[in-house]
Amino acid sequence: MQLKRISKHFGEGEARVDALREVSLEVFPRQVVALLGPSGSGKTTLLNVIGCILDPSAGSMELDGDLVLRDGEWQRSNLRRLRLDKIGFIFQFHNLLPFLDATDNVAIVQQLAGADAATARKRASALLDDLEVGHRKHAMPAKLSGGEAQRVAIARALANSPRIILADEPTAALDSKRAGIVMDLLRKLAVEHDATIVAVTHDEKIFDRFDRLFHLRDGRLVDG
Amino acid sequence: MNLAYRDIRHNLGRFLLTCMGLGLLLGVVLAMIGIYRGLVVDALTIARAPAIDLWVVEANTRGPFAEASRIPGDIREAVARIADVTAAGSVTYQTVEAEHQGSKLRLYVIGYELTRPGGPPEIAEGREITRSRYEMVADRSSGLTLGERIRLGRRTFTVVGLTRHQVNSGGDPAVYITLADAQKLQFELAPPAARVQLARGTSGASLNTVNAVVARLHPSASPDATAATIQRWKHLAAITQEDQEAILSRSLVDRARRQIGLFTSLLLVVSAVIIALIIYTMTMEKLKQIATLKLIGAPDRTIIGMIVQQAMALGSIGFTIGTALIVGVKDYFPRRVILEPDNVAVLGLVVFVVCLLSSGLGVRAALRVDPATALGG
Ligand SMILES: Nc1ncnc2c1ncn2[C@@H]1O[C@H](COP(=O)(O)OP(=O)(O)OP(=O)(O)O)[C@@H](O)[C@H]1O
Numbered sequence: 001m002q003l004k005r006i007s008k009h010f011g012e013g014e015a016r017v018d019a020l021r022e023v024s025l026e027v028f029p030r031q032v033v034a035l036l037g038p039s040g041s042g043k044t045t046l047l048n049v050i051g052c053i054l055d056p057s058a059g060s061m062e063l064d065g066d067l068v069l070r071d072g073e074w075q076r077s078n079l080r081r082l083r084l085d086k087i088g089f090i091f092q093f094h095n096l097l098p099f100l101d102a103t104d105n106v107a108i109v110q111q112l113a114g115a116d117a118a119t120a121r122k123r124a125s126a127l128l129d130d131l132e133v134g135h136r137k138h139a140m141p142a143k144l145s146g147g148e149a150q151r152v153a154i155a156r157a158l159a160n161s162p163r164i165i166l167a168d169e170p171t172a173a174l175d176s177k178r179a180g181i182v183m184d185l186l187r188k189l190a191v192e193h194d195a196t197i198v199a200v201t202h203d204e205k206i207f208d209r210f211d212r213l214f215h216l217r218d219g220r221l222v223d224g
Numbered sequence: 225m226n227l228a229y230r231d232i233r234h235n236l237g238r239f240l241l242t243c244m245g246l247g248l249l250l251g252v253v254l255a256m257i258g259i260y261r262g263l264v265v266d267a268l269t270i271a272r273a274p275a276i277d278l279w280v281v282e283a284n285t286r287g288p289f290a291e292a293s294r295i296p297g298d299i300r301e302a303v304a305r306i307a308d309v310t311a312a313g314s315v316t317y318q319t320v321e322a323e324h325q326g327s328k329l330r331l332y333v334i335g336y337e338l339t340r341p342g343g344p345p346e347i348a349e350g351r352e353i354t355r356s357r358y359e360m361v362a363d364r365s366s367g368l369t370l371g372e373r374i375r376l377g378r379r380t381f382t383v384v385g386l387t388r389h390q391v392n393s394g395g396d397p398a399v400y401i402t403l404a405d406a407q408k409l410q411f412e413l414a415p416p417a418a419r420v421q422l423a424r425g426t427s428g429a430s431l432n433t434v435n436a437v438v439a440r441l442h443p444s445a446s447p448d449a450t451a452a453t454i455q456r457w458k459h460l461a462a463i464t465q466e467d468q469e470a471i472l473s474r475s476l477v478d479r480a481r482r483q484i485g486l487f488t489s490l491l492l493v494v495s496a497v498i499i500a501l502i503i504y505t506m507t508m509e510k511l512k513q514i515a516t517l518k519l520i521g522a523p524d525r526t527i528i529g530m531i532v533q534q535a536m537a538l539g540s541i542g543f544t545i546g547t548a549l550i551v552g553v554k555d556y557f558p559r560r561v562i563l564e565p566d567n568v569a570v571l572g573l574v575v576f577v578v579c580l581l582s583s584g585l586g587v588r589a590a591l592r593v594d595p596a597t598a599l600g601g
């Protein structure tokens with residue numbers, strides 16, 4: 001994954017906010033990296049650009065060897081499909097669909113990508129077992145503990161074997177012990193799935209679990 | 225995996241409650257439509273009952289329902305002699321309050337000649353009047369039963385037959401008695417008053433007065449032409465059945481009809497707004513979930529499908545509950561509630577369109593949602 005001089009500003013004139021200024025970075029498969037920085041420094045904005053849900057103002061981006069953005073122009077017409085196939089999201093709050101049980105929350109992303117129901121459920125079930133929430137397969141999200149829900153959400157992020165996993169404060173809702181468990185898990189998954197993981201975090205206790213730390217300040221990368 | 229269904233199942237209690245509420249509302253709308261139809265049909269019932277073509281009434285009146293009309297009883301023979309008239313009968317109409325089971329019962333008394341037009345339509349129970357005195361055919365809505373005796377004026381009548389749905393435009397149940405009985409009831413003075421009149425040397429109103437003469441025409445005859453012939457007799461007016469029905473539905477119940485019609489339209493608009501609000505808020509509550517769905521890569525079609533299917537489910541279940549409700553209770557209304565299949569179908573269509581339009585609003589909001597809002601931070 002490679003970003004070249006990505007800029008993003010919101011608004012114009014007086015109200016203009018430069019959320020990202022010429023951010024360039026490169027991350028390799030199996031790496032787990034962190035985006036750090038004070039509030040408002042542009043971490044979420046950068047994650048959204050990498051996740052193809054926010055149009056950057058300028059710059060180029062290569063994901064999994066594909067040039068998806070060139071000089072601020074998307075090179076793919078179907079970004080949704082790109083997201084579905086290549087990118088997994090882990091949210092700060094797990095954001096599971098409340099009306100589907102754990103298994104179906106994981107299965108749905110596979111079905112959206114075209115898998116049949118039986119295959120999707122089988123894989124979902126295996127992923128939940130891997131993440132040690134197999135015993136909660138049929139529980140509704142409201143009945144899961146914070147840690148369980150977060151692991152179901154991680155299973156969902158992995159369901160389509162994405163090449164890139166984006167996580168916005170994945171451990172903010174967890175205590176430090178569980179945060180450590182989740183981070184170890186992410187590291188293990190990065191290796192097993194040959195994926196890149198980019199996580200936004202404020203949590204100093206887990207800084208040592210990352211391969212690299214990117215510091216953002218006022219939309220600029222200060223050191224890598 | 226059907227997301228609309230799964231979401232409904234997850235919040236089943238709440239969804240069903242919403243459907244119930246909508247059902248009650250649509251039930252009220254249907255009831256109003258039914259009451260409106262009932263009012264219009266009831267207004268025409270009495271005029272349609274004798275199945276005749278022409279009404280002969282007092283000159284310069286539009287009787288006998290919209291205005292009072294009195295003509296001499298012997299007009300009937302003159303009318304019967306007109307070419308094209310196949311049958312004619314004298315009739316009287318009057319409203320009477322009778323004592324029934326300890327309370328006042330308002331009855332619309334119709335007097336007719338036993339062998340001539342003007343009598344009750346189908347008898348639902350019992351028989352027609354066969355004796356010339358003191359027998360009565362009553363409408364079921366009066367609460368009278370076969371064999372029951374009831375006092376009208378100074379005489380007691382026995383109910384020998386029952387009709388269905390025969391009421392006047394005010395909803396008073398109709399009862400049929402013979403013309404002679406009816407004339408006594410309407411025109412005979414109480415004995416003391418009669419003695420006063422006699423002492424004065426005036427005879428009072430003739431007993432042989434009727435309110436109208438009804439006539440059946442030859443199928444090939446033109447009612448308008450025959451009416452014109454009768455009009456020439458100066459002291460009479462003739463109204464075709466078509467005009468009589470127009471008088472009844474336009475002038476007689478016009479205000480009530482417009483009142484209920486306006487209220488029904490208001491109710492329809494209110495229901496439409498409520499349905500739209502329910503569906504819109506249903507979608508708004510789900511915006512976060514919709515953002516999540518978009519973020520994980522759900523196509524718009526999945527999201528639209530979910531919203532539209534839920535709106536349709538809500539609309540159709542609510543409509544079914546409303547219809548079932550009103551079909552179940554419509555016969556307990558004091559006046560007739562008429563549910564015609566095409567009225568029900570039109571309301572169904574309106575509900576369908578409203579659901580579709582308001583889910584369109586929801587869809588618009590859903591498609592605008594930025595998937596980024598699903599990401600915390
Ligand atoms: N949709 C938007 N419209 C206008 N300005 C925005 C928008 N999104 C973000 N910004 C601005 O861009 C800047 C960077 O925001 P961003 O959300 O990326 O910060 P962050 O580093 O994630 O902060 P936090 O740690 O508080 O989550 C902020 O100044 C923010 O106000």
Ligand SMILES: [Mg+2]
Nearest residue numbers: 043044600601
């Ligand atoms: Mg943020």
